[in-house]
Amino acid sequence: MVQTLTVLGLESSCDDTAAAVVRQQSGAQAEILSSVVHGQAELHSAYGGVVPEIAARAHAEKLDVCVEQALTQADIALSDLDAIAVTAGPGLIGGVISGVMCAKGLSAATGLTLIGVNHLAGHALTPRLTDGIAFPYLMLLVSGGHCQYLIAHGPEQFTRLGGTIDDAPGEAFDKTARLLGLPQPGGPSVEAEARAGDPNRFRFPRPLLDRPGCDLSFSGLKTALMRLRDQIVADKGGLTRQDRADLCAGFQRSIVDTLAEKTRRAIGLYLEVSPPAPVIAVAGGVAANTAIRSALETVSEEMGARFIAPPLALCTDNAAMIAFAGLERYRTGARDGLDLIARPRWPLDQTSPSMLGGGRKGAKA
Numbered sequence: 549m550v551q552t553l554t555v556l557g558l559e560s561s562c563d564d565t566a567a568a569v570v571r572q573q574s575g576a577q578a579e580i581l582s583s584v585v586h587g588q589a590e591l592h593s594a595y596g597g598v599v600p601e602i603a604a605r606a607h608a609e610k611l612d613v614c615v616e617q618a619l620t621q622a623d624i625a626l627s628d629l630d631a632i633a634v635t636a637g638p639g640l641i642g643g644v645i646s647g648v649m650c651a652k653g654l655s656a657a658t659g660l661t662l663i664g665v666n667h668l669a670g671h672a673l674t675p676r677l678t679d680g681i682a683f684p685y686l687m688l689l690v691s692g693g694h695c696q697y698l699i700a701h702g703p704e705q706f707t708r709l710g711g712t713i714d715d716a717p718g719e720a721f722d723k724t725a726r727l728l729g730l731p732q733p734g735g736p737s738v739e740a741e742a743r744a745g746d747p748n749r750f751r752f753p754r755p756l757l758d759r760p761g762c763d764l765s766f767s768g769l770k771t772a773l774m775r776l777r778d779q780i781v782a783d784k785g786g787l788t789r790q791d792r793a794d795l796c797a798g799f800q801r802s803i804v805d806t807l808a809e810k811t812r813r814a815i816g817l818y819l820e821v822s823p824p825a826p827v828i829a830v831a832g833g834v835a836a837n838t839a840i841r842s843a844l845e846t847v848s849e850e851m852g853a854r855f856i857a858p859p860l861a862l863c864t865d866n867a868a869m870i871a872f873a874g875l876e877r878y879r880t881g882a883r884d885g886l887d888l889i890a891r892p893r894w895p896l897d898q899t900s901p902s903m904l905g906g907g908r909k910g911a912k913a
């Protein structure tokens with residue numbers, strides 16, 4: 549039987565408050581009816597990172613506005629929905645609680661089914677939302693808060709092949725920008741500087757390349773960068789424009805090389821278990837980096853895999869991915885009640901917990 553489902557999604561696990569409506573007829577590609585994102589960058593800019601208490605309060609204030617805008621833009625009423633999906637973790641717990649409470653309120657008032665969604669599953673299922681690809685596929689989540697390789701087998705079945713043991717790459721870009729006095733977010737500013745730089749002038753480490761597997765480490769890069777910067781300042785009294793560009797280029801090249809090699813290994817592992825026509829998809833803000841994206845494309849081509857990068861607005865945090873992940877769970881018969889809990893940590897692959905501590909943007913898994 550063809551069943552059309554319409555789901556409202558809420559996202560508030562980090563520094564974006566978002567609501568979206570997604571509709572899908574069974575067997576057809578999903579349609580994003582609306583997607584509203586209110587970023588909080590200016591609220592946190594003075595503090596050099598996301599301040600959890602400020603984030604939670606801003607989410608609580610903005611969520612109902614976002615829901616109203618998402619429903620208006622989709623031109624539907626709450627009564628047209630089949631379910632309400634909400635990020636129930638992992639993330640900064642105050643923000644996650646704000647979202648879960650808002651969704652519970654809507655569910656209690658309307659009688660609509662509540663579906664808790666793992667934020668990482670939202671990212672990991674995005675290539676199905678944008679490109680309609682079938683399970684299984686390989687996924688690289690690469691952002692300011694996440695970095696991991698996953699095989700997606702089903703809406704709630706993921707195998708984690710490896711990931712960062714400390715910082716996420718976006719975090720490394722942001723810290724580098726701070727150390728060099730460049731504006732936040734660091735990724736775009738470091739990438740812009742790197743364009744005019746010589747990546748071979750300074751030697752940055754290639755962490756964990758000497759070890760087998762797909763785990764990554766990025767925290768050593770900022771230490772290396774700090775040492776190189778301090779050495780130049782000690783030798784010459786300050787940094788020239790060219791010094792800064794060369795430092796950015798060397799730093800970025802290290803990340804590009806490391807991600808390319810680990811992706812090669814992840815595709816190799818995936819090919820051992822995958823059906824023909826393997827697919828690798830990427831999500832997360834760092835996927836916006838042209839050098840990283842083109843290195844990943846090249847590696848995928850070399851390994852005979854199709855490479856998918858969703859549009860940037862769906863790579864970064866948004867609620868369309870949460871609505872869609874909720875819709876996929878709903879189709880499997882999953883339902884949550886008003887006892888749904890908000891979880892600061894929630895690894896996608898329960899058999900392979902991550903080794904991470906909390907990051908600047910909350911727990912990474």
Ligand code: KG4
Binds near residue numbers: 690722736739832
């Ligand atoms: O996915 P996202 O919006 O939020 C989460 O971290 O969850 O990713 C933001 C991160 C920031 O750390 C930002 O510096 C990084 O993505 N980023 C980039 C680029 N654009 C954004 N990193 C490298 N190169 C870029 N062009």
Ligand code: ZN
Binds near residue numbers: 691865
């Ligand atoms: Zn995210």
